[in-house]
Each structure stands twice: as C-alpha cells, then as structure tokens.
Amino acid sequence: MSTLIFDKIQDLSLKETLDCGQCFRWKEREDGSFFGVVRGRAAAVHMEGDRLFIDGAKECDRDLWADYFDLSLDYADVKEQLSVIHPEMASAARFAPGIRILRQEPWEALISFIISQNNNIKRITGIVDRLCAHFGDPIGDGVFAFPTAEQLAALSPEDLMPIRAGFRHRYIIDAAQKTADGTIDLEQIRHLPYDAARQTLMQITGVGVKVADCVLLYGLHRLESFPLDVWMKRATATLFDGMDPSAFGAYAGIAQQYIFHYARSHPEKFIN
DNA sequence: ACCCAGGAAATTC
DNA sequence: GAATTTCATGGG
Numbered sequence: 663m664s665t666l667i668f669d670k671i672q673d674l675s676l677k678e679t680l681d682c683g684q685c686f687r688w689k690e691r692e693d694g695s696f697f698g699v700v701r702g703r704a705a706a707v708h709m710e711g712d713r714l715f716i717d718g719a720k721e722c723d724r725d726l727w728a729d730y731f732d733l734s735l736d737y738a739d740v741k742e743q744l745s746v747i748h749p750e751m752a753s754a755a756r757f758a759p760g761i762r763i764l765r766q767e768p769w770e771a772l773i774s775f776i777i778s779q780n781n782n783i784k785r786i787t788g789i790v791d792r793l794c795a796h797f798g799d800p801i802g803d804g805v806f807a808f809p810t811a812e813q814l815a816a817l818s819p820e821d822l823m824p825i826r827a828g829f830r831h832r833y834i835i836d837a838a839q840k841t842a843d844g845t846i847d848l849e850q851i852r853h854l855p856y857d858a859a860r861q862t863l864m865q866i867t868g869v870g871v872k873v874a875d876c877v878l879l880y881g882l883h884r885l886e887s888f889p890l891d892v893w894m895k896r897a898t899a900t901l902f903d904g905m906d907p908s909a910f911g912a913y914a915g916i917a918q919q920y921i922f923h924y925a926r927s928h929p930e931k932f933i934n
Numbered sequence: 935a936c937c938c939a940g941g942a943a944a945t946t947c
Numbered sequence: 948g949a950a951t952t953t954c955a956t957g958g959g
C-alpha cells in the first residue's frame with residue numbers, strides 16, 4: 663500500500679479537525695498521527711509542515727481523500743468573512759484555526775448523530791466502535807467498515823444490545839430500514855432546498871431538528887446549517903445574545919464548528 | 935444518590 | 948398546542 667501526499671495545505675490541523683466532535687471514527691496514536699476509516703478505507707494520516715500524508719491509501723483514491731478533507735475550499739477566506747461579522751466569532755476561529763468541515767459519508771453521519779442525542783462524545787465514540795465491530799464488514803487487521811443500511815435493516819432493535827445505545831436502538835433500525843427501502847434517499851436530499859431536506863430527514867424516528875442539521879452539515883456539506891445543541895445554546899446566549907444565527911450566512915456551519923469547539927474547550931465561560 | 939451528556943418521543947396540562 | 952417527563956447508559 664502506498665502513501666498519498668498533498669502539498670501546500672493551509673488552514674488544516676488534524677487534531678482540531680478530527681477531535682472537535684464532528685466525527686467519531688478517528689483515533690490519535692502515540693506518534694501523533696490519526697488512524698481511521700473513510701468509506702471502507704482504513705488509513706493513518708499525519709502532517710509535516712504544510713504537507714498532508716495519507717498512509718495506507720491508494721493513488722486512485724486521491725480525489726476521495728481531497729474531497730473528505732474539503733481541500734478545495736479556501737478556509738482563510740471563510741474565516742475572514744466570518745470574523746468581520748462578530749468579534750467573538752473571530753476569537754473562536756483564532757482558538758482553533760485548523761478546523762475544517764469534513765465531507766463524511768451521509769449514511770454514517772445520519773447514524774452517528776442519531777446516536778449523539780442526549781449523549782456525550784466519549785460514549786458516542788464507544789457506541790460507534792461497537793456498531794462497526796459487530797455489524798460492519800472486516801477490512802483487515804481487526805478493522806471494520808461502517809455497517810451499511812442494508813446490513814442494519816436486517817436486524818431488530820434487540821439485536822443491537824451489544825452496542826449499548828439504549829433507547830436509540832429502534833431509531834437506528836428505523837433509519838436503516840427507511841434508507842435501505844428507498845423511503846429516504848440521502849443523495850436526493852442533498853439537492854433539496856434546506857427546509858425540505860430537513861423535513862425529509864425528520865421522517866425518521868429519532869431525527870429532530872438538531873440531528874437533521876448535523877446530517878446536512880457533516881454528511882451533505884450544507885455549510886449554511888447551524889446545529890444548536892446544549893453547548894451552542896449556551897454559547898449563543900453568552901456571546902451572541904439576541905443575534906440571529908442566520909447572520910452568519912452561507913458559512914454558518916463553519917462558524918458553528920469554531921464556536922462549538924471553543925465553548926467545549928472553555929466550559930467555565932459558559933456555566934452560569 | 936444526583937446530574938449531565940452534540941435530543942426527541944411520549945405524555946400531560 | 949405548549950410545557951413536562953421519559954427514554955438507556957456511563958462518567959463525574
């Protein structure tokens with residue numbers, strides 16, 4: 663297996679991007695690299711200066727990895743645009759300037775954020791790990807792909823007991839069945855107007871406004887999405903009192919990720 | 935023992 | 948219809 667290299671990479675920190683609560687399948691290793699699985703392909707990633715290394719990836723997947731890390735978007739420009747909107751937004755971006763919004767697989771984002779509800783990131787990661795290990799295809803060296811909708815649709819909520827996701831088991835199975843039988847077509851949702859896309863996702867039991875917004879942002883790269891979880895509600899109340907989230911415009915989702923990570927990293931600022 | 939976690943469904947008022 | 952309660956699980 664070979665190593666893919668991308669040169670002249672700006673505005674990317676792997677730690678900030680892979681450990682800021684937008685994805686749940688990357689593990690930091692002793693040497694500072696990250697190991698993960700994307701679209702059934704395992705790889706270890708690290709940076710040396712402005713060069714990004716994807717170890718274990720094939721040359722034919724170069725576009726796939728460039729797409730995953732959203733390398734075609736100029737984040738310096740995005741940060742400039744967002745920072746003039748509000749000074750606290752500028753501070754949040756300076757705190758973690760290497761955050762990017764990954765282009766995750768929509769189906770994986772859907773299940774991951776169904777699991778995320780009323781949960782914490784550490785436990786979400788554990789549940790996703792067990793979901794893959796129990797029901798995903800083995801892809802070598804004890805590593806597993808994310809299970810497909812068809813694979814999960816064949817199961818019942820009781821079959822998910824080993825992943826210990828509690829009341830979310832039936833939500834996962836409902837999402838799998840509706841995706842597998844075509845009731846929900848994530849690639850079709852990608853092209854719908856925002857509110858229609860959100861309403862369509864909310865046909866799944868266990869998908870409300872916030873989970874739908876996360877699927878749209880992290881799985882379908884709708885950068886105008888602005889998921890409001892408990893942290894973002896605290897942060898917007900404290901930092902942007904009375905401000906309409908839509909003021910962040912077309913890149914509101916990127917603003918949201920800077921602010922979310924900033925708030926979670928400074929909890930003392932947001933506890934009343 | 936209690937409270938909370940990247941919420942949403944079910945129930946009650 | 949709007950406000951409240953319940954839903955599993957694990958860590959602080």
